Amino acid sequence: MNLFAGLEKFGFKSTEEVDLFAEEKSSAKEAGEEVEKKAEEPKEEEFLLEKSIRCIVCDKVFKTKVVKSGKAKRLEPDPDLRPRHLYIDTLKYDVSSCPYCGYTALNRFFEHLTSAQIKLVKEQVCSNFKAGVQSTNPTNDYDKAIEMHKLSLLNAMVKKAKTSEKAYNCLIISWLMRGKIETLDPSNSEEKEKIESLRKEEETFYEQAYDGFIKAISTEMFPICGMDSSTMDYLLAVMSMHFKKYDIASKSLANVITSPSASRKIKDKALELKEEIIKELKQKK
Ligand SMILES: [Zn+2]
Known part of the structure; x- marks a missing residue:
C-alpha cells in the first residue's frame, strides 16, 4: 500500500512502498551506539579497595582486596x-590470605579462631608455608582466586572447622570454576579442553559441598554460613536435583513451601523448582 497516494496533486510524486520509520530507526540506533561508546565498561579495580588486616595467627599486618559495599x-x-554482579565476580574477593604465614580463610570466618585452632594452623600450615611472590596485580584473576580458596579449604581442614564451613568453601570453589568457564570460549579447541577439565573439577567440589551441607543440617544450628533454614533447604533442593536425588529435593522443597518463616520470594522459587522436578520425573518414565 502506498501511504502517500493522493498527494500527487500537491506535487508529490507517489512512491510505492515506503518504510515510514526507516530513518528514525537507523538514527535511533546510531544515537544508541554513541551512548554505548560513551559509557565505557568500568574496570574491575574500580569496585575494590585495599584493606589492612592483622593476621590473627602471626600478628603481622597485610593488605587484602575487598569489594566496596553497594558499588x-x-x-x-x-x-x-x-x-x-555486573562487571565483577565478587566471589573472587571473599577470602583473605596472610602472605607471611599462610593462614587463609573465607572473610566471614577469618577472625574467628580459638587458641586451639591457632595452634593447629601454626603447626600444620605456617611451619610448611613457603611465601610466594606477592602479587602486585590490582585485581584477582580466577586462578589466583581459586588458589586462595583452596588454601582456605586446607586451613579449614587443619583447624578442624565446622562441616558447614568446609562445605561452603567447596561450594565457592565450584562457583569460581563456573565463573572461569564463563570467560572461556568453547569454540577455541584449547579453551574447550580447559572447560572440560574445569567442569570436572567444578563437579567434584560441588559434590563435596553437597555432602557437607547434608551432614551439617543435622548437626549444626541455623543460621549456617549466613543462611537460614529455608535458604539452605532451597539450595539443597537445587543441588539434589543436580545429582538426581529427587526424593531429597522434594523433601527440601516441601520444607520451604510449608515454612511459616520463609519469604514469598523463596517460596515462589521453590514452587517453580517443584514444577521442574515433576516435569523431569515424567520424562524419565
Ligand atoms: Zn599470618
Whole structure:
C-alpha cells in the first residue's frame, strides 16, 4: 500500500512502498551506539579497595582486596543462588590470605579462631608455608582466586572447622570454576579442553559441598554460613536435583513451601523448582 497516494496533486510524486520509520530507526540506533561508546565498561579495580588486616595467627599486618559495599550492581543469581554482579565476580574477593604465614580463610570466618585452632594452623600450615611472590596485580584473576580458596579449604581442614564451613568453601570453589568457564570460549579447541577439565573439577567440589551441607543440617544450628533454614533447604533442593536425588529435593522443597518463616520470594522459587522436578520425573518414565 502506498501511504502517500493522493498527494500527487500537491506535487508529490507517489512512491510505492515506503518504510515510514526507516530513518528514525537507523538514527535511533546510531544515537544508541554513541551512548554505548560513551559509557565505557568500568574496570574491575574500580569496585575494590585495599584493606589492612592483622593476621590473627602471626600478628603481622597485610593488605587484602575487598569489594566496596553497594558499588557492584547485583544481577539475577544462578538457580543455585550463586551471586552474580555486573562487571565483577565478587566471589573472587571473599577470602583473605596472610602472605607471611599462610593462614587463609573465607572473610566471614577469618577472625574467628580459638587458641586451639591457632595452634593447629601454626603447626600444620605456617611451619610448611613457603611465601610466594606477592602479587602486585590490582585485581584477582580466577586462578589466583581459586588458589586462595583452596588454601582456605586446607586451613579449614587443619583447624578442624565446622562441616558447614568446609562445605561452603567447596561450594565457592565450584562457583569460581563456573565463573572461569564463563570467560572461556568453547569454540577455541584449547579453551574447550580447559572447560572440560574445569567442569570436572567444578563437579567434584560441588559434590563435596553437597555432602557437607547434608551432614551439617543435622548437626549444626541455623543460621549456617549466613543462611537460614529455608535458604539452605532451597539450595539443597537445587543441588539434589543436580545429582538426581529427587526424593531429597522434594523433601527440601516441601520444607520451604510449608515454612511459616520463609519469604514469598523463596517460596515462589521453590514452587517453580517443584514444577521442574515433576516435569523431569515424567520424562524419565
Ligand atoms: Zn599470618
